[in-house]
Every structure is written in C-alpha cells, then in structure tokens.
Amino acid sequence: xxxxxxxxxxxxxxxxxxxxxxxxxxxxxxxxxxxxxxxxxxxxxxxxxxxxxxxxxxxxxxxxxxxxxxxxxxxxxxxxxxxxxxxxxxxxxxxxxxxxxxxxxxxxxxxxxxxxxxxxxxxxxxxxxxxxxxxxxxxxxxxxxxxxxxxxxxxxxxxxxxxxxxxxxxxxxxxxxxxxxxxxxxxxxxxxxxxxxxxxxxxxxxxxxxxxxxxxxxxxxxxxxxxxxxxxxxxxxxxxxxxxxxxxxxxxxxxxxxxxxxxxxxxxxxxxxxxxxxxxxxxxxxxxxxxxxxxxxxxxxxxxxxxxxxxxxxxxxxxxxxxxxxxxxxxxxxxxxxxxxxxxxxxxxxxxxxxxxxxxxxxxxxxxxxxxxxxxxxxxxxxxxxxxxxxxxxxxxxxxxxxxxxxxxxxxxxxxxxxxxxxxxxxxxxxxxxxxxxxxxxxxxxxxxxxxxxxxxxxxxxxxxxxxxxxxxxxxxxxxxxxxxxxxxxxxxxxxxxxxxxxxxxxxxxxxxxx
Amino acid sequence: xxxxxxxxxxxxxxxxxxxxxxxxxxxxxxxxxxxxxxxxxxxxxxxxxxxxxxxxxxxxxxxxxxxxxxxxxxxxxxxxxxxxxxxxxxxxxxxxxxxxxxxxxxxxxxxxxxxxxxxxxxxxxxxxxxxxxxxxxxxxxxxxxxxxxxxxxxxxxxxxxxxxxxxxxxxxxxxxxxxxxxxxxxxxxxxxxxxxxxxxxxxxxxxxxxxxxxxxxxxxxxxxxxxxxxxxxxxxxxxxxxxxxxxxxxxxxxxxxxxxxxxxxxxxxxxxxxxxxxxxxxxxxxxxxxxxxxxxxxxxxxxxxxxxxxxxxxxxxxxxxxxxxxxxxxxxxxxxxxxxxxxxxxxxxxxxxxxxxxxxxxxxxxxxxxxxxxxxxxxxxxxxxxxxxxxxxxxxxxxxxxxxxxxxxxxxxxxxxxxxxxxxxxxxxxxxxxxxxxxxxxxxxx
Numbered sequence: 001x002x003x004x005x006x007x008x009x010x011x012x013x014x015x016x017x018x019x020x021x022x023x024x025x026x027x028x029x030x031x032x033x034x035x036x037x038x039x040x041x042x043x044x045x046x047x048x049x050x051x052x053x054x055x056x057x058x059x060x061x062x063x064x065x066x067x068x069x070x071x072x073x074x075x076x077x078x079x080x081x082x083x084x085x086x087x088x089x090x091x092x093x094x095x096x097x098x099x100x101x102x103x104x105x106x107x108x109x110x111x112x113x114x115x116x117x118x119x120x121x122x123x124x125x126x127x128x129x130x131x132x133x134x135x136x137x138x139x140x141x142x143x144x145x146x147x148x149x150x151x152x153x154x155x156x157x158x159x160x161x162x163x164x165x166x167x168x169x170x171x172x173x174x175x176x177x178x179x180x181x182x183x184x185x186x187x188x189x190x191x192x193x194x195x196x197x198x199x200x201x202x203x204x205x206x207x208x209x210x211x212x213x214x215x216x217x218x219x220x221x222x223x224x225x226x227x228x229x230x231x232x233x234x235x236x237x238x239x240x241x242x243x244x245x246x247x248x249x250x251x252x253x254x255x256x257x258x259x260x261x262x263x264x265x266x267x268x269x270x271x272x273x274x275x276x277x278x279x280x281x282x283x284x285x286x287x288x289x290x291x292x293x294x295x296x297x298x299x300x301x302x303x304x305x306x307x308x309x310x311x312x313x314x315x316x317x318x319x320x321x322x323x324x325x326x327x328x329x330x331x332x333x334x335x336x337x338x339x340x341x342x343x344x345x346x347x348x349x350x351x352x353x354x355x356x357x358x359x360x361x362x363x364x365x366x367x368x369x370x371x372x373x374x375x376x377x378x379x380x381x382x383x384x385x386x387x388x389x390x391x392x393x394x395x396x397x398x399x400x401x402x403x404x405x406x407x408x409x410x411x412x413x414x415x416x417x418x419x420x421x422x423x424x425x426x427x428x429x430x431x432x433x434x435x436x437x438x439x440x441x442x443x444x445x446x447x448x449x450x451x452x453x454x455x456x457x458x459x460x461x462x463x464x465x466x467x468x469x470x471x472x473x474x475x476x477x478x479x480x481x482x483x484x485x486x487x488x489x490x491x492x493x494x495x496x497x498x499x500x501x502x503x504x505x506x507x508x509x510x511x512x513x514x515x
Numbered sequence: 516x517x518x519x520x521x522x523x524x525x526x527x528x529x530x531x532x533x534x535x536x537x538x539x540x541x542x543x544x545x546x547x548x549x550x551x552x553x554x555x556x557x558x559x560x561x562x563x564x565x566x567x568x569x570x571x572x573x574x575x576x577x578x579x580x581x582x583x584x585x586x587x588x589x590x591x592x593x594x595x596x597x598x599x600x601x602x603x604x605x606x607x608x609x610x611x612x613x614x615x616x617x618x619x620x621x622x623x624x625x626x627x628x629x630x631x632x633x634x635x636x637x638x639x640x641x642x643x644x645x646x647x648x649x650x651x652x653x654x655x656x657x658x659x660x661x662x663x664x665x666x667x668x669x670x671x672x673x674x675x676x677x678x679x680x681x682x683x684x685x686x687x688x689x690x691x692x693x694x695x696x697x698x699x700x701x702x703x704x705x706x707x708x709x710x711x712x713x714x715x716x717x718x719x720x721x722x723x724x725x726x727x728x729x730x731x732x733x734x735x736x737x738x739x740x741x742x743x744x745x746x747x748x749x750x751x752x753x754x755x756x757x758x759x760x761x762x763x764x765x766x767x768x769x770x771x772x773x774x775x776x777x778x779x780x781x782x783x784x785x786x787x788x789x790x791x792x793x794x795x796x797x798x799x800x801x802x803x804x805x806x807x808x809x810x811x812x813x814x815x816x817x818x819x820x821x822x823x824x825x826x827x828x829x830x831x832x833x834x835x836x837x838x839x840x841x842x843x844x845x846x847x848x849x850x851x852x853x854x855x856x857x858x859x860x861x862x863x864x865x866x867x868x869x870x871x872x873x874x875x876x877x878x879x880x881x882x883x884x885x886x887x888x889x890x891x892x893x894x895x896x897x898x899x900x901x902x903x904x905x906x907x908x909x910x911x912x913x914x915x916x917x918x919x920x921x922x923x924x925x926x927x928x929x930x931x932x933x934x935x936x937x938x939x940x941x942x943x944x945x946x947x948x949x950x951x952x953x954x955x956x957x958x959x960x961x
Contacts, residue, residue: 055601056581058574061551083617083647084520085527085556091929092562094910111914113521113879119648120517124621135519142521142879154549154618155648158587185549186618189583415554415575418605437558437575440568492543492572497605505601 005287005307005395011295014204017164018182019196019292028190028393032412033419033503036400039392039410051189052507059390059414061185063153064089065194068240070181070201071112072097074269075146077139077176078114081132081163082153090114100455103244104267113143119155128161133170140174146270147177147206157184177270179205190391191414196292202265203296206273233260233279234324235303239289240266241369245458245467250285250311253321253461256337257330265293277301281327285320285460286310286368287395307395310368311460312468313376314342315402341462349380352469355476357381362424364388365435365452371399373433373452376465377472378403385427390414390435411502417441418493422502431475446486448479517848521877524821524846524909524928525688527647530556531655532614534564537573538686538693538714539723543608544572546579547595547626548616552647553577560687563910564928565935567687578602582618591624599633599640609720610667612659613642620646638720641666651848656685657742660713663723664746671727671751677778678709680732680747683740684760686714689823690930694939699761702771702942705788706780727751731778735760736823737856738849759860760823763831763946764796796943803954812954813837815901818870819844819881819908820927826860828907828926828940833866835946836953840870841901842888844881847874881908882915905953922956 009026013019022028031051032039063086071078071090080087090112101109115138117123117131132150139148152163167178181201183194236250247263254261262279264272282294282305294305304327311320318338325334361382363374367389374384386409389396400410409427413419421441424432432442432449439449450471451457457471458464525531529548533556536544546553557573569576580598582591595613602611611633615626630642643662645655660682681699686692696715703710711726712718732744732755744755756777761770768789775785806812816838818829825845832838843861858872873884889901904921906912910931916923925932926940926949940949 053581054597055605056550056579056598058546058553058557058577058579058581059550061549061555064551064555079519083527084523084525084651085530085552085559085647087523088526088530088559089555090522091524091526091911092559092931094563094929094931095913096931098914111911116520116523118517118520118523120650121648124617124648131519138519138521154616155621158618158621185551186582186584186587189550189581191551414550417576437554437569440574441576490571492576492606492608494605494607 005398006291006295009291009295011292011299013200014296017180019193019200021188022190022193022196022393023188025196026393028391029412030190030391030414031506032392032410033506034410036387036403036408036410039412040397040400053416054505054507055418057416057418059416060191062188062191062194062197063151063183063185065191066181066183066198067151069195069198069266070149070151071114072100072240072266073147073149073273074101074106074109074267076270077143077145077148078112079132079135079139079148079150080114080116080153081119081128081150081161082117082155083119084116086153087114087116087151096455100244101267104247106267106269113139113145115139124155124159127159128156129163129166132161132163133166136166136170136174136178140176145176147179148174149179149181149201151181151183154184154186157182157187177205192288192391195289199290199293199296202273203293206270207276208274209277229260230278231280232258232328233262235276235279235282236261236263237282237284237290237293238263238266239286241366241453242285242460243453243455243458246460246464249458249461249463253337253341254324257325257328257333259324259328277303279303281306281324283324284308286366288366288368288391291395309399310372312369312372313465314345314379314462315375316372317461317465318342345462345465348466349469352473353380355473356469358383359430359476360385360427361431361433362386362388362427362429363433363452364420364438366390367392367396368399369452371396371403373459373468375399375402376468377433380469384408385429386411386423388413388420388423388434418497419502419505421445421491421493422498422500425498431472433472441491443482444485444489444491446482448475448482450475518876520848521879522911523651524878524911525652526556526559527652528645528650528655528658529614529616529647530559531652531685531688532643532645532659533557533573533577533655534560534652534687535656535659535685536612536614537570539610540719541571541609542720543602543606543611544577545599545602545611545613546577546616547591547598547613547619547624548579548582549618550579550581550583552616553579563931564687565690565930565933567690567935572606572608578606582616587618587622590622591619592629595624595626595629596632599630603633603636603640609638611638611640613640614645614655614659615643617646617648620644620648639667652688653685653739656688656739660740660743661746664743665750667724668727668751669724671725673728674730674753675709675728676730677707678711678729679703679774679778680711680726680729680753681713681735682732682743682755683734683736683757683823684714685739685823688821688928690926690928690935691939694935694937695760695941695945696939697937698939698942698945702761702767702788702792703774706771706775706784708774708778708780727753729753731756733758733774737853738822738847759830760827761942762827762940762949763835764793764943765834765865766827766830767792767942767946792943796946799947800950803950806958807954812957813839814903814905814922815839815841817842817844817885817904817906817921819846819906819912821845822847822849822857824927826857829861829870830864831946831949832907833864836950838905839868840864840866841868841904842885843870843872844884845872845874846876846878848876849874878911881912882918885915885919907953924953924956
C-alpha cells in the first residue's frame with residue numbers, strides 16, 4: 001500500500017470533550033521565512049517549535065472557522081456561548097447562507113439563527129450555564145431546529161462552564177440534538193484547529209447511522225440497488241472557501257467515471273450528516289480542512305479515504321482524479337477522461353498563456369491552495385517569486401516541490417501583512433493572488449491583485465483552471481486601480497520597516513535556517 | 516443581569532472600541548487579546564457597515580498581542596509590552612491605543628499599567644479596559660472617547676462660544692456615520708457654529724487634542740455618547756444636551772431651532788437657514804411628486820432600528836414623506852425608564868396615525884410583532900391587509916420583508932446588501948437621499 005500523508009496519525013478522540021489542538025496533533029509551523037527547501041526539511045526537525053513573533057497582527061480565531069462550518073447546516077440553531085462579539089461574524093454573513101443554500105437546491109434554506117449568551121461580568125464570576133440553558137430552551141421552542149449547536153468561546157473556556165454536562169442533561173428534554181463544540185480562540189494559535197473542533201462535535205452527536213427499518217415484506221431488488229449505489233458513492237468534502245461552481249465541476253468529473261458523487265458536509269441537513277458513512281470512498285479537496293473527519297470515519301466505519309491534493313490546476317486535478325479512479329480500478333477510464341479534458345483545456349488556455357508568459361506572481365493564502373495555485377500559474381509560464389502560506393504542515397510538504405523549480409521565497413504567516421508587504425515591496429510581482437483580507441493592502445502597495453478564492457468563482461477542476469487563468473488575465477488588462485491607490489491611499493507601515501529584513505520579526509528563526 | 520440575545524445587532528465592548536479607533540484619523544489600535552478578536556470584530560464592521568473596509572490599520576493589519584494558552588497561565592503583560600514597543604517601531608500612527616479582550620482581563624493583566632510605561636512617548640500611547648463581557652459596542656465607544664477626553668484632550672480655560680462637540684454617532688453601528696456627520700457640520704456652519712466631530716472630514720489627532728475649547732456637547736442619543744459628554748462636563752466644564760438625529764426637513768428644523776436657542780444664535784439667522792434649506796429640499800423633492808401621487812407611493816411603514824435611528828427615521832417617513840407609521844420595533848438593551856421616555860417621542864409625530872412602539876431585544880421576534888399588530892385574514896372576502904407595506908430595518912430583516920410581501924431598505928446596522936460611501940441621511944439633503952433610496956426600491960423592478 002502506498003504511503004499516505006496521514007500515516008502515523010490516529011483519530012480516536014471522541015471520548016475527550018474537545019479535539020486536540022493542531023499544535024498537539026500535527027507538527028505545524030506558522031512562522032518562517034526563507035527557501036521552500038529549508039522549510040520542507042525543517043518540518044519534522046523542530047521547525048514548528050518556535051512560531052513566535054515580536055510584532056503580531058490579527059489573524060483568525062478557531063471559533064470563527066468552526067462557525068463557518070456549523071452555521072452552514074440546514075435547520076440548526078447556533079448558540080454562541082461567550083461575550084457579545086464572538087458571534088458577530090454572523091452579522092457580516094447575513095443574506096449569504098440563504099443564497100448559498102438556494103443555489104445548491106436546499107429546500108427552505110434560511111439564514112442562520114444564532115443566539116448569543118451575552119456573558120457579562122456577573123457571569124464571569126458566577127458562571128454562564130443558566131443563561132445557556134435558557135438560550136437552548138428558547139431555541140427549541142421558538143425554532144424547533146433539528147439540532148442546537150453550542151459554540152463555546154474564550155470566557156466559558158477560562159471560567160470552566162461545563163457545557164457537556166448541561167447538554168447531557170437537556171438532551172432528553174428537547175427534541176433537537178444538542179451539539180457542544182469547544183472552540184475557545186486562545187486554545188490554539190493554529191486556527192485550523194477550529195475545523196477539528198467543529199467536526200469533533202459533528203462526529204460525536206450528529207453522525208449516527210440509523211438502523212435499517214425491518215420490513216415484513218423484503219425487497220431484495222431495492223436492497224441490492226441501494227448497495228450498488230453505495231458501492232459507487234463518493235463523498236466529496238466541501239470547504240468554506242469552495243464555491244458551488246467548484247462542487248458542480250468536481251461532481252461532473254466523477255460522474256464521467258460513472259461514480260455517484262455526493263457533496264457534503266457544508267450546507268447539509270441532519271439526515272445527510274447522520275448518513276455520512278454510507279459511501280464507498282471519502283475524498284478530501286483540502287487536507288487542512290478535514291483529515292480529522294475523514295480519519296475518524298475510517299476508524300469508526302471503515303470507509304476508505306483519500307487525502308492527497310487540492311484539485312486546482314491541470315496537474316493537481318489530474319492527480320486528484322487518478323487517486324480516486326485507482327481506488328475503483330478505473331485506471332483506463334480515467335486516462336481517457338484526462339486525455340480528453342486536458343486536450344480541450346490546453347487548447348482553451350493557449351491565448352491566456354501568451355499574456356501570462358514570463359510575468360511574475362506571488363501567491364498568498366492557506367497552504368494547499370497557495371501552493372497548488374502557484375503550481376498552476378507556473379505551468380502557464382508565469383514565474384513564481386514567492387508564496388505566503390498561512391501555515392505549513394505535513395500536508396503541504398509534497399506541494400513545495402511542484403513550485404521549487406524557481407528560486408522563490410516562502411513566508412509562513414497567518415495574515416501578518418506587515419511581513420508580506422515588506423516582501424512584496426522588494427519583489428514587486430506583476431500580479432498578486434491572495435486570501436480575502438490580504439488583497440486590499442497589496443492593492444494599496446500598487447500591485448495588481450486577484451482573489452485566491454470566492455463564493456462566486458469556480459477555481460477547482462478543469463473549468464476552474466480556465467476560470468483562474470481568465471481571472472489573472474483580466475486583472476492584467478487594467479492595472480490602473482492599484483497604481484492610483486499607491487499614490488492616493490496611505491499604508492500604515494514605516495519606511496524603516498520596508499528597509500529591514502521582514503523575517504527578523506520571527507523569534508528564533510536562526511535555528512530554523514541552520515536546519 | 517443581562518439575558519441571552521437572539522441575533523444581537525452589535526458586537527462587544529472590544530468591537531465598539533475597535534470600530535471607534537478605526538474611525539479616528541490615523542489612530543492605531545493595539546489589541547491585547549487572543550489572535551482572532553481584532554480580525555473578527557474589525558471584519559464584522561468592514562463587511563456589515565455598508566462595506567466600510569478595514570481602514571488605515573484595521574482588519575488583518577491590526578496589531579495584536581495574540582495571547583495563547585501559555586499566556587493565560589503565566590500572564591500576558593510581557594507579550595503586551597513587546598507588542599507595544601514593536602508597534603511603535605513598525606506602524607506609523609498619530610495615536611496608539613491599547614484595548615483589551617476577555618481573556619486578559621479575566622487573568623488580571625494590567626494593560627493600562629503596562630501602557631503607562633510609555634506615557635512620555637510622542638505620539639501618545641493610551642489604554643483602556645474593553646473586555647467583551649463588560650458590555651456591548653456602545654460601551655466600547657464611550658470607553659475610548661472618555662479616555663481621550665480625560666487623558667488626551669488639553670484643558671482650555673477659554674471656551675469658544677460657537678464651538679460644539681458632536682457625540683453619540685457611533686462609527687460602524689451608524690453605517691452612514693461620516694455622511695451624517697458631514698451634513699450636520701455643514702448645517703451648523705451655516706448658522707455660525709463650528710463642530711468638533713472626532714470622525715468627520717478634515718479631522719486629525721492634533722485637532723482632537725484641542726476639543727477642550729468647545730462650549731457645548733451635542734449628543735445624538737440619550738443612550739450612547741452620554742458617558743463621554745459627562746466626562747467633557749467634569750473634566751473640561753463643557754455642558755451637554757441630547758438631540759435627535761436630524762433626518763429630513765422636520766427633524767432638522769427642530770434641531771437647528773434647539774441649537775440656536777442653546778447657543779444664542781439670532782432667531783432670524785436660524786429661520787433664514789431653515790427657509791433656504793427647505794426651499795432646496797422641495798425644489799428637488801418636487802421631481803418625484805408626479806409619480807408619487809399617480810402611482811401611490813404612500814406606504815404602511817414598519818421600522819426596525821436602534822434608538823439612534825428609530826424615532827428620526829419614523830419622523831421622516833411620517834412628517835416629511837407622508838407615509839403611515841404602523842409599527843416601530845427597537846432592539847436596544849436599555850432600562851424601562853429610558854424606554855418610556857423614548858416611546859413618548861412618538862407623540863410628536865404629525866401623522867393622524869401613530870405607530871405602535873415595541874422594545875424587543877431579540878431580532879428574531881420581529882415577524883411575531885408584525886403579526887400581532889394586524890388582524891389575521893380569517894378567510895374573509897374583504898380583508899383589510901397590511902399592504903402596501905415597507906420595512907425599513909437592517910439586512911437581517913430582508914427575509915421578514917419577503918415573508919410579509921413588503922418593500923425593503925436596510926438603514927440600520929448591519930447593512931450588507933448595499934454599499935455606502937459618502938452618503939448620509941441627516942439634514943434636508945439627507946432627507947432627499949433617503950427618499951431617493953426608498954422610492955428607487957419601488958421602481959427597481961422595471
């Protein structure tokens with residue numbers, strides 16, 4: 001059997017109230033600057049030990065990443081157990097979920113119901129459990145949701161509110177399932193822990209395959225049909241950053257192999273989640289998001305999984321498809337599909353290659369997406385001058401080689417635009433492709449930008465490759481906005497900072513360089 | 516004791532402090548908290564206040580001490596000091612301001628004490644405790660401004676008789692804060708009054724330092740900004756009055772008369788300004804009258820807003836636009852006496868019909884209040900329905916508007932379905948802008 005990225009990892013944590021942090025579970029680095037080669041060698045040799053900065057800027061919080069998953073479920077109420085600000089991202093998402101659900105044909109998709117326990121000074125001293133109880137009962141009587149999800153923040157995490165005991169107590173008093181999710185922000189510097197926290201709750205309380213109903217008159221044909229369908233069912237695990245267009249494209253490719261793709265868990269309802277294990281294969285599209293979920297499903301239900309690459313660009317989409325096809329012994333079929341798709345796509349990409357050839361690019365964002373997107377544009381003839389990855393762990397190690405051909409700089413930093421702008425000011429790439437929240441600073445620096453992902457863009461699969469190339473070309477067709485911004489809108493960084501080495505900001509980086 | 520809230524339309528004290536600092540010219544917040552607080556809260560206002568953006572040093576740029584579990588155990592003061600030193604080195608600001616999150620306050624970090632070590636620093640470094648559990652965003656707004664009033668703004672024994680401080684318009688929570696401030700400032704200048712605005716056009720940290728010369732503070736709320744006004748009164752001997760946000764002709768005329776009386780401006784000057792602004796208003800408002808009366812643009816109005824907007828907005832609809840004010844639902848968390856006082860304002864409305872005013876903490880309950888306010892259709896052949904209706908609220912109410920078949924405009928926070936640049940709804944001009952936005956909705960299906 002071939003070596004898996006997850007070899008050596010185990011996933012039996014459900015007896016604990018919360019998922020272990022990524023720091024504890026997987027060696028992970030979020031402070032590095034230098035060459036890709038050194039970084040790759042560093043993982044496994046203590047690179048991840050340091051991870052501290054002299055000057056830090058605000059990144060994410062695991063609670064918000066957990067909410068990104070949990071708030072997407074259909075007909076579930078979210079209770080934010082914490083002070084008022086923790087759930088405020090729901091305000092900025094107002095209107096989004098309804099649209100996202102409707103585009104996926106989810107019946108009666110509504111905007112999220114979220115309730116804040118609004119912990120105050122008194123609660124900090126005497127505990128917030130009673131307020132949480134009231135909030136749960138209110139959610140049950142007002143909305144009759146299928147599940148009530150408790151996302152628990154920093155205050156209850158520090159004062160020690162026992163949300164699990166309360167959930168157990170109320171479980172038989174309300175018809176909704178109660179799902180405690182421990183996601184206090186201070187617990188982990190590595191925000192991807194939030195995915196594990198969310199899936200920990202989901203696996204514990206919502207994944208619950210019901211027994212088949214015994215019928216007096218057996219229907220062997222129906223049973224055989226269902227068995228047959230399940231034997232060809234592939235779960236594609238979606239993530240908050242992929243679009244509906246991405247889901248359509250990836251499903252199209254699997255259908256072409258006569259497989260039965262099912263996209264979940266985001267935007268799923270309670271039935272779909274409870275029966276998540278009824279598939280022949282679970283496939284990840286981003287290792288950063290779901291190894292905790294897929295690994296656990298394998299241990300509990302024996303469902304095989306593939307965690308390999310992010311299907312962005314031609315090479316990685318081919319690779320993603322081949323891995324799946326290999327499992328179903330469809331090697332010949334997949335080669336035919338790939339040959340056809342690649343030929344059509346290559347031809348369509350020709351005019352874009354002419355524009356992009358020789359242009360320089362810097363990509364910033366989550367590890368797997370940043371590296372695979374870089375690889376794709378490299379294949380179109382662009383020169384990758386740098387990659388800024390929010391984190392770096394074992395899942396991205398094989399991806400570094402794909403971009404390693406050129407002399408490029410790797411910065412590992414969750415956000416940290418000061419370090420990134422310092423680098424970009426030196427490198428001055430023709431184009432920057434970055435994570436939401438980062439592009440605006442780069443545009444103010446005078447560098448044209450394109451978004452790394454977005455709900456309106458299909459960037460995965462073959463159609464996604466075409467769209468990505470189209471997007472980059474469009475950005476370069478008019479770069480006057482960023483030029484105007486550079487002369488008219490100030491950035492807050494001092495000149496002395498731009499002249500200093502950005503990586504001096506990382507504590508103990510010398511040790512890493514010696515590795 | 517506070518209660519849980521079904522969809523709160525505000526953030527916490529830290530969020531309020533942050534949105535306030537990000538609206539001050541070239542101010543740099545330093546957030547002593549876990550890594551995600553600043554980014555999350557800033558992002559909420561970035562996206563939900565009509566796409567206001569991260570500003571000069573918000574969003575992912577916000578300096579933060581990034582407290583983790585280790586610091587919770589051993590204390591985060593050293594990390595904060597290191598963060599302040601390096602922020603001063605790297606970030607160019609005219610004012611640095613340390614604000615704190617829940618975690619560090621529970622463990623007892625003395626952020627204000629640490630910041631005192633930088634008291635001789637130029638530009639100034641200030642600090643205040645703003646943990647989320649200490650209150651909502653309006654509390655955070657007052658904490659930041661009170662700190663400026665008490666520790667930063669210079670004492671002036673000589674007051675300028677025609678200079679005022681504007682308070683109570685909370686950046687972000689008022690999605691149109693800059694446009695609103697701009698028009699109020701212009702109106703005041705027409706009657707010879709200079710306004711100190713903190714957040715308006717042309718302000719700077721240097722100018723804010725001189726706000727001690729004002730002779731009056733005007734607070735556009737009975738609830739928010741009053742603490743700051745009291746600090747101005749105690750520290751700088753500047754008295755204050757409260758006023759309703761002047762939206763449209765009726766409220767703006769009332770506002771100008773009130774200010775004229777307070778600051779002893781000749782009546783003739785005030786009346787001349789009201790007359791000329793009114794003439795301006797109707798010269799443009801006249802344009803939509805033909806369509807208004809032929810197509811009947813009069814609507815039953817349902818207003819869901821905070822106390823900063825609810826009355827003024829209702830007054831504009833009832834007194835200037837001629838709509839039927841039906842129901843006003845207010846989500847603020849204020850005490851019963853304040854509720855009574857606020858409700859009393861609605862008796863001033865010039866419309867024959869007066870609205871039902873409801874205080875409801877839970878945004879999710881709006882639909883129930885609407886249903887309660889109007890008899891159900893019992894399968895009657897002739898049913899007098901709540902139609903044509905118009906719901907004016909925040910983006911959260913769009914769903915409800917669809918359910919009851921009402922037209923919809925988002926004015927109160929959060930506003931995620933439209934973009935706001937220099938637009939404002941205050942003054943006679945703001946009334947025109949609001950009428951434009953409301954009635955554009957009615958013809959937008961063409």
